[in-house]
Amino acid sequence: MNINMTLAALVTLASGALGCTEVHAQDVPGIEIxxxxxxxxxxxxxxxxxxxxxxxxxxxxxxxxQQKLDAxxxxxxxxxxxxxxxxxxxxxxxxxxxxxxxxxxxxADVPAKDAAPAAKEGGK
Numbered sequence: 001m002n003i004n005m006t007l008a009a010l011v012t013l014a015s016g017a018l019g020c021t022e023v024h025a026q027d028v029p030g031i032e033i034x035x036x037x038x039x040x041x042x043x044x045x046x047x048x049x050x051x052x053x054x055x056x057x058x059x060x061x062x063x064x065x066q067q068k069l070d071a072x073x074x075x076x077x078x079x080x081x082x083x084x085x086x087x088x089x090x091x092x093x094x095x096x097x098x099x100x101x102x103x104x105x106x107x108a109d110v111p112a113k114d115a116a117p118a119a120k121e122g123g124k
Contacts (some may be wrong), residue, residue: 029053 030053034046 029056 031050032046034050036044037043055106
């Protein structure tokens with residue numbers, strides 16, 4: 001049961017108990033059932049109230065979701081930047097490791113070449 005209908009029923013019961021014949025409904029934002037209205041003017045007003053409520057709700061939701069999307073996009077850009085920085089560091093480390101491996105290989109090859117002529121000279 002809609003809260004507006006419950007509130008209206010309570011107001012009607014209270015006014016009937018107090019002997020009042022006229023009750024003024026409070027304007028509580030929300031969707032109302034407009035088919036219960038008897039006159040076209042009141043039904044049109046009810047429908048327009050529903051349209052206004054829905055437009056305000058949609059506008060608020062669009063704003064909220066746009067803010068969330070903007071925050072997510074900022075976070076994505078930050079993560080992309082961090083990822084690029086880390087990738088550059090990894091590439092630098094791999095290049096340094098490759099250079100070190102090449103240097104060690106050259107150093108290992110140099111004594112082997114020097115030892116080979118010394119062995120020939122020792123054999124004479």
